[in-house]
Amino acid sequence: MDTLPVAAGDAADPLTPAQLRELYSLMVAVRHLDASAIAWQRQGIIPGYAPELGQEAAQVGSGYAVDTTRDFVFPTYREMGVARTMGVDMVAYMATHKASWHGGLYDPVKSRLAPIQAVVAGSVLHAVGWAHGQTLAGAADGKLGVALTYFGDGASSQGDVHEALNFAAVMKAPVVFFVQNNGWAISVPTERQVAGGSVAARAAGYGMPALQIDGDDVVAVVEATRRAFAHARAGNGPVLIEAMTYRRGPHSTSDDPGRYRSLDEERDGAGADPLERFRQRLLAEGIADEAFFAEALAAAKAEEELIRTGIQGLDSRPGTEMFDLVFQETTPVLQGQATNWREESEHV
Amino acid sequence: MSNSMLTTEAAVNGPVTTTVMSMQQALNRALDEVLAENPKALIFGEDCGRLGGVFRITDGLQAKHGEQRVFDTPLAESGILGMSVGLAMAGFHPIPEVQFDGFAYPAINQIVCQMARMNYRSRGTMPMPITLRVPSFGGIRAPEHHGESLEALFAHVPGLKVVSPSNPHEAYHLLKYAATRPDPVIFMEPKSRYWQKGEVDTASHDPAGGSPTGAKVMREGRHLTLVAWGAMVARCLQVAELAAEDGIDVEVLDLRWLKPIDAAALAVSVRKTRRAVVVHEAPLTSGLGAEVAQLITQGCFDTLKAPVERVTGFDVPYPSGDLEDEYIPNIDRILFGIQRVLEYKRG
Numbered sequence: 027m028d029t030l031p032v033a034a035g036d037a038a039d040p041l042t043p044a045q046l047r048e049l050y051s052l053m054v055a056v057r058h059l060d061a062s063a064i065a066w067q068r069q070g071i072i073p074g075y076a077p078e079l080g081q082e083a084a085q086v087g088s089g090y091a092v093d094t095t096r097d098f099v100f101p102t103y104r105e106m107g108v109a110r111t112m113g114v115d116m117v118a119y120m121a122t123h124k125a126s127w128h129g130g131l132y133d134p135v136k137s138r139l140a141p142i143q144a145v146v147a148g149s150v151l152h153a154v155g156w157a158h159g160q161t162l163a164g165a166a167d168g169k170l171g172v173a174l175t176y177f178g179d180g181a182s183s184q185g186d187v188h189e190a191l192n193f194a195a196v197m198k199a200p201v202v203f204f205v206q207n208n209g210w211a212i213s214v215p216t217e218r219q220v221a222g223g224s225v226a227a228r229a230a231g232y233g234m235p236a237l238q239i240d241g242d243d244v245v246a247v248v249e250a251t252r253r254a255f256a257h258a259r260a261g262n263g264p265v266l267i268e269a270m271t272y273r274r275g276p277h278s279t280s281d282d283p284g285r286y287r288s289l290d291e292e293r294d295g296a297g298a299d300p301l302e303r304f305r306q307r308l309l310a311e312g313i314a315d316e317a318f319f320a321e322a323l324a325a326a327k328a329e330e331e332l333i334r335t336g337i338q339g340l341d342s343r344p345g346t347e348m349f350d351l352v353f354q355e356t357t358p359v360l361q362g363q364a365t366n367w368r369e370e371s372e373h374v
Numbered sequence: 375m376s377n378s379m380l381t382t383e384a385a386v387n388g389p390v391t392t393t394v395m396s397m398q399q400a401l402n403r404a405l406d407e408v409l410a411e412n413p414k415a416l417i418f419g420e421d422c423g424r425l426g427g428v429f430r431i432t433d434g435l436q437a438k439h440g441e442q443r444v445f446d447t448p449l450a451e452s453g454i455l456g457m458s459v460g461l462a463m464a465g466f467h468p469i470p471e472v473q474f475d476g477f478a479y480p481a482i483n484q485i486v487c488q489m490a491r492m493n494y495r496s497r498g499t500m501p502m503p504i505t506l507r508v509p510s511f512g513g514i515r516a517p518e519h520h521g522e523s524l525e526a527l528f529a530h531v532p533g534l535k536v537v538s539p540s541n542p543h544e545a546y547h548l549l550k551y552a553a554t555r556p557d558p559v560i561f562m563e564p565k566s567r568y569w570q571k572g573e574v575d576t577a578s579h580d581p582a583g584g585s586p587t588g589a590k591v592m593r594e595g596r597h598l599t600l601v602a603w604g605a606m607v608a609r610c611l612q613v614a615e616l617a618a619e620d621g622i623d624v625e626v627l628d629l630r631w632l633k634p635i636d637a638a639a640l641a642v643s644v645r646k647t648r649r650a651v652v653v654h655e656a657p658l659t660s661g662l663g664a665e666v667a668q669l670i671t672q673g674c675f676d677t678l679k680a681p682v683e684r685v686t687g688f689d690v691p692y693p694s695g696d697l698e699d700e701y702i703p704n705i706d707r708i709l710f711g712i713q714r715v716l717e718y719k720r721g
């Protein structure tokens with residue numbers, strides 16, 4: 027489905043060979059880090075993680091369209107690939123999975139990535155508010171900052187998502203709703219989750235253009251996201267993108283997919299591996315060779331090692347932060363509790 | 375996992391009805407029996423059908439009772455609770471689940487404005503026999519919103535009843551009892567205790583003949599009463615053992631019902647010990663500890679030797695796993711609380 031008017035300008039420019047190679051390097055880095063994070067959980071380095079195996083194209087491709095000088099991104103708990111693509115400090119990102127601090131330890135204001143969100147659909151309305159703020163701030167059309175908000179097919183069932191779509195459309199807010207339809211919401215398949223089977227189809231009811239795309243084709247994802255950004259940036263209002271992909275692994279490191287789908291179903295549902303697909307394409311088009319792929323993998327491994335060392339080196343946050351960070355202006359009662367806590371727990 | 379049958383004193387008087395099981399198994403069995411006994415009972419929520427719930431509390435129930443009676447819903451808590459209200463209006467007995475405590479918040483509108491008021495609004499013609507199961511409290515190093523203590527919030531709402539079991543035996547009986555009531559009950563399951571095993575006597579809730587709606591003395595003591603519920607009961611029993619080594623004889627009262635609170639049982643216990651400490655995981659301010667302290671003050675003012683103490687979580691968002699042990703009342707902090715009431719001197 028494609029109800030988005032064709033954009034003029036940069037959005038239509040084809041990706042250069044250097045950009046295509048960069049996309050591949052990003053996808054390898056994300057794939058490798060994702061697999062490593064699962065291993066870290068098994069080794070007891072982190073208590074939990076939400077894998078994204080198979081969603082690399084959707085995440086890298088969409089994150090690649092973000093202009094971190096003016097746009098802002100609202101992730102869920104599964105957007106490691108987006109964060110990596112945007113250049114977020116990955117040790118600070120992973121800190122949330124290490125249980126150091128809810129939301130992660132990166133600076134969301136500087137990195138343009140809102141704190142990691144554990145409530146399904148929790149930040150979709152925030153994206154609309156932020157985007158409307160761009161309109162209110164009076165940037166010229168064509169220069170608006172755009173909010174990019176992520177959610178899943180499961181999250182699309184939340185009332186907040188419907189309110190967000192309606193608000194955004196009514197206010198013509200520059201926001202891109204990026205749905206990763208990975209086929210599952212924990213154990214519930216899309217057909218038992220989304221009436222009609224398509225989130226993109228709903229956009230029409232809100233008078234909003236939508237694209238349903240192959241979320242496993244990184245180039246298609248970049249192009250679609252760029253078009254959506256151009257539309258929103260120009261002051262034409264929101265766009266919904268539904269990237270069709272597949273969650274190849276478990277929902278989280280504590281999930282057992284064997285209870286709700288068979289290995290055969292997994293194989294049939296997953297289709298071709300997005301990373302392998304892209305690699306074949308780059309080879310066929312003569313854009314990259316085996317040496318390049320080997321180099322990209324080596325870089326990913328080196329990076330993973332740095333991140334792992336960083337995470338292992340992370341100490342627990344000092345307990346006083348528990349009290350210090352509740353308010354900008356603390357209260358006497360809270361200060362009293364902090365004092366008692368120090369006396370009884372730190373014996374000072 | 376097979377349940378081993380134990381020989382207990384009950385065997386002298388009749389058939390053995392005591393089985394060792396985990397709280398997860400006890401809850402599962404209770405739900406199974408409720409479905410079998412009440413054709414109007416329905417279980418639904420996110421992932422509780424085929425998967426059997428992320429904590430496996432509804433494991434196997436869909437296979438046994440069918441997809442009409444045990445089903446997965448879309449991912450929408452407001453939808454789950456709002457639909458429960460409508461089903462209750464149609465004469466059903468919904469037993470919905472919200473997956474984790476923090477995800478009850480998106481349903482608060484339906485719980486507070488609708489479920490809790492429909493009986494009142496309809497002048498008693500539309501009862502709301504709904505048992506909302508909420509895996510509750512922290513202690514499992516879970517991500518944000520996967521460990522919260524909402525009891526004060528629910529207890530504050532007119533029209534809701536709130537209960538929390540502390541062990542498998544209580545879980546089995548309290549859930550069976552709650553699920554047959556004509557009013558909405560919020561059933562707060564201490565998720566850190568799900569895999570803890572204990573003896574469950576399926577024949578009788580309370581061999582001592584106590585009421586299923588009351589508080590329960592879990593350990594007798596003379597010097598002071600620790601009042602707790604849910605996961606904190608086990609910790610208080612541990613503290614009582616440690617205190618006994620110092621010659622302090624602690625009584626542990628499991629409140630069980632957080633609304634209505636058994637004020638009579640509080641008075642009986644504290645009139646005996648003359649001192650009390652309330653322990654809860656939830657933040658201090660406007661927490662249930664304040665309510666309990668007031669009920670004790672009212673029932674025991676003339677005999678109290680010290681003001682009622684509270685040992686609680688802090689007025690901070692429930693922290694990430696690394697700071698969880700700093701937040702949840704630990705043994706030391708409870709012992710400090712005990713010390714404060716024991717050493718209290720009148721000004």
Ligand SMILES: Cc1ncc(C[n+]2csc(CCOP(=O)(O)OP(=O)(O)O)c2C)c(N)n1
Pocket residue numbers: 104144145146147177178179180181182208210211212273277420449451473477480
């Ligand atoms: C409001 C809310 N309810 C329940 C949950 C528990 N939960 C976490 S992820 C999830 C499934 C989400 O599925 P989907 O939106 O499709 O995203 P995916 O996890 O597949 O990326 C559920 C039920 C939650 N995090 N937030």
